[in-house]
Amino acid sequence: MENTIAQKLDALLKLQEIDSSLDEILKTRGDLPEEVRDLEDEIVGFETRLGKFKSEIANLNTEIDNFKNAQKEGEKLIKKYKDQQMNVRNNREYDAITKEIELQELDMQLADKKINEARARIRLIEEDANRAESILNERNEDLKAKKNELSVITSESESEEKALSAEREKHAKKIEERLLKSYQKIRDNSLNGLAVVHVQRGACGGCFSIVPPQRQADIRERKKLIVCEHCGRILADVESVQPVHQRR
Numbered sequence: 691m692e693n694t695i696a697q698k699l700d701a702l703l704k705l706q707e708i709d710s711s712l713d714e715i716l717k718t719r720g721d722l723p724e725e726v727r728d729l730e731d732e733i734v735g736f737e738t739r740l741g742k743f744k745s746e747i748a749n750l751n752t753e754i755d756n757f758k759n760a761q762k763e764g765e766k767l768i769k770k771y772k773d774q775q776m777n778v779r780n781n782r783e784y785d786a787i788t789k790e791i792e793l794q795e796l797d798m799q800l801a802d803k804k805i806n807e808a809r810a811r812i813r814l815i816e817e818d819a820n821r822a823e824s825i826l827n828e829r830n831e832d833l834k835a836k837k838n839e840l841s842v843i844t845s846e847s848e849s850e851e852k853a854l855s856a857e858r859e860k861h862a863k864k865i866e867e868r869l870l871k872s873y874q875k876i877r878d879n880s881l882n883g884l885a886v887v888h889v890q891r892g893a894c895g896g897c898f899s900i901v902p903p904q905r906q907a908d909i910r911e912r913k914k915l916i917v918c919e920h921c922g923r924i925l926a927d928v929e930s931v932q933p934v935h936q937r938r
């Protein structure tokens with residue numbers, strides 16, 4: 691069965707009353723939810739950075755190992771060359787092997803240099819990582835405190851919020867989808883969260899623009915949906931007929 695306009699307006703008024711109460715509850719949380727989200731984002735950022743530092747250090751350690759292995763191979767080669775040098779048949783062969791040994795020694799020195807560079811780089815990364823880690827610990831402490839604070843505030847209003855949400859669902863069902871959507875849209879665009887208002891002392895209860903007497907009479911009849919010409923809010927009734935709702 692289709693609801694009458696008057697019934698829809700009543701449901702909208704009820705919805706507005708519930709939503710305003712829910713807004714009040716959210717207000718008690720202040721900036722805490724946003725601060726918690728910001729901290730969580732920041733912590734993810736630090737954890738990502740620490741992960742990068744770790745993998746950079748792991749890569750450098752692999753590099754160092756590779757150079758060390760190459761040096762071991764080099765030592766073996768040098769030893770082999772020196773054995774060969776004992777059995778050369780002439781000076782030319784001896785000189786050729788000496789050259790090979792020299793080249794191999796140069797390679798090993800270069801590897802030493804690279805190893806030292808990698809170690810220095812690791813130390814720098816470790817310093818950055820330590821700094822990041824101590825900030826991360828601070829942020830985690832902050833987050834814990836803020837989450838606790840928020841959960842205390844939230845738990846105080848938890849049962850009220852639940853009841854209001856259930857109540858809200860009940861009344862929302864009485865309103866068709868399209869109307870509910872425009873209600874939500876008006877609410878989202880309004881600073882005070884009011885989408886449905888009364889005419890109070892001849893003016894829109896949302897933006898205080900004057901509502902002409904003929905329009906007030908139409909609103910009083912509650913035969914069609916009338917919105918404020920200035921702010922677009924739904925004008926559910928005129929105050930003198932039904933007193934403006936009281937917030938709990």
Ligand SMILES: [Zn+2]
Pocket residue numbers: 894895896897898899918919920921922923
């Ligand atoms: Zn208005």
